[in-house]
Amino acid sequence: MNATLHDSEAMTARERSAEFGKRAVPYLLVIPGLLFVLGVLGYAVAGGFVLSLNETDMFLNKTFVGLKNYIAIFHNPRFQSSLWRTLAFVVLSIGLGISMSMMFALTLYHVGFGRRFFRGLSLVPYFVSGIAAAVMFRFIFTTSGGFVNYILTTFGMEGPSWLGNPVLAFTVSILANAWFMVPFATLILLGGLQTVDKDIYEAAKLDGSSGLHTFRRITLPLIKPMMGVSLIWVSYISFSTFDIILALTAGGPGRATELISVYMYQIAFLELDFGQGSVLMVMLLTFNTLLSLVYLRFFVYGDRRYKVVS
Amino acid sequence: MSTPLVELHELRKSFGPLEVLHGIELAIEQHAFVVLVGPSGCGKSTLLRMIAGLESVTSGTIVMDGRVVNRVPAKDRGIAMVFQSYALYPHMTVRENLSFSLEMAKTPRDVKQERIESAAGILYLDALLERFPAQLSGGQRQRVAMGRALVREPELFLFDEPLSNLDAKLRVEMRAEIKALHQRLRSTTIYVTHDQVEAMTMADLVVVMNDGRIEQLGPPLELYDRPATVFVADFLGSPAMNLIAGTVAESEAGPVIDAGDDLTLPLSPGSAVRPGAEVVYGLRPEHLRIGDGPAGLAATVSLVEPAGFETHLHADVGGQVVRVISTERLDAVPGDSIALVPDTARVHLFDSRTGARL
Numbered sequence: 077m078n079a080t081l082h083d084s085e086a087m088t089a090r091e092r093s094a095e096f097g098k099r100a101v102p103y104l105l106v107i108p109g110l111l112f113v114l115g116v117l118g119y120a121v122a123g124g125f126v127l128s129l130n131e132t133d134m135f136l137n138k139t140f141v142g143l144k145n146y147i148a149i150f151h152n153p154r155f156q157s158s159l160w161r162t163l164a165f166v167v168l169s170i171g172l173g174i175s176m177s178m179m180f181a182l183t184l185y186h187v188g189f190g191r192r193f194f195r196g197l198s199l200v201p202y203f204v205s206g207i208a209a210a211v212m213f214r215f216i217f218t219t220s221g222g223f224v225n226y227i228l229t230t231f232g233m234e235g236p237s238w239l240g241n242p243v244l245a246f247t248v249s250i251l252a253n254a255w256f257m258v259p260f261a262t263l264i265l266l267g268g269l270q271t272v273d274k275d276i277y278e279a280a281k282l283d284g285s286s287g288l289h290t291f292r293r294i295t296l297p298l299i300k301p302m303m304g305v306s307l308i309w310v311s312y313i314s315f316s317t318f319d320i321i322l323a324l325t326a327g328g329p330g331r332a333t334e335l336i337s338v339y340m341y342q343i344a345f346l347e348l349d350f351g352q353g354s355v356l357m358v359m360l361l362t363f364n365t366l367l368s369l370v371y372l373r374f375f376v377y378g379d380r381r382y383k384v385v386s
Numbered sequence: 387m388s389t390p391l392v393e394l395h396e397l398r399k400s401f402g403p404l405e406v407l408h409g410i411e412l413a414i415e416q417h418a419f420v421v422l423v424g425p426s427g428c429g430k431s432t433l434l435r436m437i438a439g440l441e442s443v444t445s446g447t448i449v450m451d452g453r454v455v456n457r458v459p460a461k462d463r464g465i466a467m468v469f470q471s472y473a474l475y476p477h478m479t480v481r482e483n484l485s486f487s488l489e490m491a492k493t494p495r496d497v498k499q500e501r502i503e504s505a506a507g508i509l510y511l512d513a514l515l516e517r518f519p520a521q522l523s524g525g526q527r528q529r530v531a532m533g534r535a536l537v538r539e540p541e542l543f544l545f546d547e548p549l550s551n552l553d554a555k556l557r558v559e560m561r562a563e564i565k566a567l568h569q570r571l572r573s574t575t576i577y578v579t580h581d582q583v584e585a586m587t588m589a590d591l592v593v594v595m596n597d598g599r600i601e602q603l604g605p606p607l608e609l610y611d612r613p614a615t616v617f618v619a620d621f622l623g624s625p626a627m628n629l630i631a632g633t634v635a636e637s638e639a640g641p642v643i644d645a646g647d648d649l650t651l652p653l654s655p656g657s658a659v660r661p662g663a664e665v666v667y668g669l670r671p672e673h674l675r676i677g678d679g680p681a682g683l684a685a686t687v688s689l690v691e692p693a694g695f696e697t698h699l700h701a702d703v704g705g706q707v708v709r710v711i712s713t714e715r716l717d718a719v720p721g722d723s724i725a726l727v728p729d730t731a732r733v734h735l736f737d738s739r740t741g742a743r744l
Contacts, residue, residue, distance in 0.1 A: 275473035278440050279534075283487035284461035293486075297477040 121361065128354035136350075145351040155356075157331065158339040162315065165250060165335055169314035170307065173254045173261060177306060180258065181265035195266070202259035210323030213252040214239070242332030245325050249333045252320050257313040261306035268302030269295070304375025308368045315364050336360060389452060391416045391542065391574050392437065397446035399432055406432055408598045409446065414591075417572045419565070423585035424595035424621070431546055433595070434578045438544050439463050451541070461490075466535035467544040470551065472527045474519040480506075480530050481515040484537050491538075505536040508567065525556045532564070536571075545577040549584065561587060582622050586610065594618050612734075616741040619668050619734055625698055625709040627668050631738055634663045643667045649704025651683070654730040665744065668734035671698070671709040675727045676716070682725035687718045701726065 087095075128145055130138040149155050180198060187194050201209065216223045217238035225235030238244045272295065280290045296303070318337040321327065327334035327342070334342075336356055344353025390413040399407040407429045414420050422430040435441040437448060439460030447454050455463055466487075475483050484505060488498045506512045509529040519527055528548060535543055545564070549557045565588050568575055579585055585592045586606045593603040594617070601621075602614040613619035619627045632645035641659050643651040651667050653659070675682075676699075685708065689700035692715075699710040699718065703726065710726060718724065735744040 273471055273473060275469045275471045276475060279467070279469060279473040279475075280486075281440070282438065282460050282465070282467050283534075283538075284490035285486070289490075294475060 124354045124357045124361075127350050128358050130351055132350040134348055141351070145355045149352050149355045154331070154334075155336075155339065158334050158336050161246075161331075161333075162335045162337075165246070165253075166311060166314040168250050169253050169257075170310050172250060173257055173310040173314070174303075174307065176254060176258045177261035177265050177310070180262040181269055184262070184266050185269045198262060199259045201255055202263075204256070206256055206317070206319035207323045209252055209256050210320045213248060213255070213320075213324055217248050239325055240329050242329055245329055245332050249321055249324060252324055253314060253317050256317075256320060257310055261310050264302050264306040264309065265299065268299030271302075272298050301376045304371045307371045307375065311367050311371070312364050315360055315367075390414055391418075391451060392576070393447075393449040394433075394437075395447045395449070397433070397436065397448065398444045399429070399436060399441065400444045405444075406598050407436075407444075410600060412593065412600065412603070414574060414576065416574055418590050419568050419575045419577065419588060420591045420593060421577045421579060421585040421589035422593045422595055423579055423582055424601075426580060427597075428595040429598040430578045430580075430595045434467075434544055434546055434576060437542075437576060438465055438467050464541040465544055466538045466540035466542075467546065468528075468531045468535050468548045470547040472519075472531040472551075474527060474530055474534070476519050479516050479518055480511060480522075480533075483519070483530055484511075484515075484533050487534065487538050501537045501539070505533040508536065508570075509533045524552050525560060528552065528560055532567070541574065543573050543575040545575065547579055548577075549579070549581075564588065583624060586622065592622075594621060596621075612743070613668075614743050616666050616668070616736045619736065623670060625671050625711065627670050627734070628674070628706075628708050629736075630667045630706050630708075632665060632667055634659045634661050634665060636661050645704065645706065647704040649683070649706065651733075652728060652730050653733060653735075657733075657735070659735060659744065663744075664738040666736040666738050666741075668736060669728055669732065671711040673729040673732040674708065674710045675729065676710065676712060676718075677725035677727040680725055682727040685724050685726050687720050687722040687724060689720060690716065690718055692716075 127138070129140060129142060131141045131144070132138050184191075184195055184198060204212075214222075217225075219225060219235065219237045219240060222235070222238065224238065228235040236244060238248055276294060276298075277290060280294050285293065316337055317335065318341060321333055321335060321338050322341070325333040327338045337360065340353050340356035340360070343349050343356065392412075392414040394410050394412040397407060397410040397412075398405060410433060422433060424430050432441060436443055439455070439458065443456045448456055450463060475486065478486065481502060484502045485498055488501065493501070502515075503512075506515060509532055511526075511529055511533055514522060514526060514530070519530065522530065531548070548564070549560055552560060561584055564577075568588075577584075577588060585594075589606050591603060592606050592609050594601040594609065596617050602609055602618045609618060610622050613622065613627075616629060620629060630643070630645050630649075630651065632643040632649075632651060635642055635644040635650075637650070639652070640655040641653050641657050641661065643653060643665065645651055645667065659665070683703050685701035685703045687699060688702050688707065691698040691700075696711050696713045697716045699712065699716065701708050701710060701724065708726065736742060737744055
């Protein structure tokens with residue numbers, strides 16, 4: 077072999093550093109965003125955790141009290157009932173939210189005529205702020221002059237006091253919450269459905285699988301990762317929902333819709349007990365994180381048997 | 387002759403205002419290996435999907451085993467299909483992929499076991515049964531797709547371009563495997579491809595389709611030797627047949643083709659053609675010999691493609707590019723002057739207006 081030719085073929089130091097630079101660019105571009113998120117979120121979370129271990133007066137002077145705030149909260153019956161209420165709210169919201177999202181996603185998947193229009197339309201609720209959604213639901217469910225009761229009246233029925241009855245108010249809150257979070261979950265599931273090769277459905281059809289059976293045995297397992305992601309979304313929104321409840325019922329009637337997030341707001345900003353409020357923040361964070369990990373484990377990473385190939 | 391397994395009568399298919407199949411007539415005998423071949427968009431896949439029951443029938447009838455099946459659901463037609471994309475269930479093992487249809491049919495466990503084992507044996511899948519599709523090579527996935535069809539013991543196998551996703555070497559191997567499998571099992575097969583080599587090598591009956599119509603059907607060599615139209619002549623064979631337009635003229639030695647630019651193409655003396663007729667002169671590349679002396683058509687070599695066993699040559703003859711196949715090693719280089727001698731007995735003549743064989 078010709079030595080000079082060989083030398084000239086090797087990479088120069090300059091070329092090597094250019095190569096390295098090219099690979100480093102994406103990371104460099106991510107850094108500002110990463111710092112921003114860490115700064116805002118990290119500071120809030122760390123600060124909240126510190127606050128939860130302190131007693132704070134109205135001048136924000138802190139006294140370290142260890143787990144005192146935690147113990148006080150856990151023994152508070154108001155907290156206990158709001159915890160159970162929140163769990164019920166989350167479980168029902170997930171059930172309703174995921175089944176609605178799945179139904180919408182399947183429908184949109186099969187829509188042929190006006191496909192783009194309907195897909196766009198279905199996203200609209202997501203662009204409406206929580207407060208606005210709540211106000212809308214108030215209009216719909218207000219006892220006198222509300223849309224639902226107006227309809228009931230035209231049929232000669234007297235509508236109930238939707239937001240005045242504890243059970244009904246709780247139900248309407250779940251509906252409003254679902255209305256807000258379903259579009260995005262639908263979008264995720266629709267994306268999942270679109271990754272499945274259509275031939276697979278035809279193969280299943282030839283194999284004699286009925287529609288429902290195909291859904292259970294083929295579709296669901298194949299969109300498992302997207303199902304996991306939309307579960308994370310739906311659970312997170314339901315655990316943390318605050319604006320919708322505040323504007324719709326403000327936790328009432330009585331405490332019928334006082335979820336942990338609403339309770340947290342009241343304790344921290346109305347009763348000005350930042351320590352106990354922070355305890356609730358830490359709890360919400362822990363719930364959300366643990367639940368997300370569970371979903372990731374079972375839906376996204378849990379099943380390594382296959383790669384979903386588009 | 388027994389009654390055909392599949393009969394298509396006046397079969398038409400429209401997507402909206404667009405008719406893609408214009409009245410297909412076809413009868414497929416028991417045990418036959420039928421290949422539907424044609425360029426993309428000719429309707430061959432649509433036709434297959436209609437037979438499968440995956441596409442509705444606009445008009446006409448599909449008869450299977452003497453029974454009109456136009457409205458019979460796909461699963462009840464006694465067919466199995468192998469897809470181009472294989473369409474394996476990615477979240478199921480090979481075994482589960484094979485057993486899915488049997489589960490649907492509520493096949494008893496021992497029968498199921500037996501069928502899976504037998505299919506796995508035939509297709510060399512024994513060692514792969516517990517693997518997932520993502521862990522298999524393209525060829526292995528192809529086999530699983532065939533296995534999935536096999537376990538159903540269908541009356542009719544449908545293949546939709548099953549080899550298109552494989553590399554060239556594997557494609558040739560699988561081609562032979564599918565043909566061997568058919569010779570062994572004798573199951574009636576309809577196979578769709580755009581690859582004329584697959585059509586020629588595998589079929590008992592080749593159906594050449596073009597623009598939603600059957601252009602010609604028959605045994606492969608019959609189509610190769612006596613193409614009914616210019617389209618079939620051009621489509622079958624690689625490199626393709628040389629097709630030169632010209633007019634029939636008289637000479638002392640009998641009729642010839644005047645192709646303009648002082649290019650005169652010889653015909654065999656007995657050719658019954660009407661002088662003055664506009665024709666397309668067709669001659670396969672292997673029926674042009676490179677002459678030793680000056681006798682023949684004067685040509686200039688423009689491209690040489692050594693393919694090992696044979697050499698493909700492109701030559702310029704009176705302004706026309708002509709393809710020649712020689713089984714000899716040639717030392718020709720572009721620019722060389724050669725003489726080409728046509729085998730006049732093998733000349734195909736087509737009406738230049740209708741494209742039909744004369």
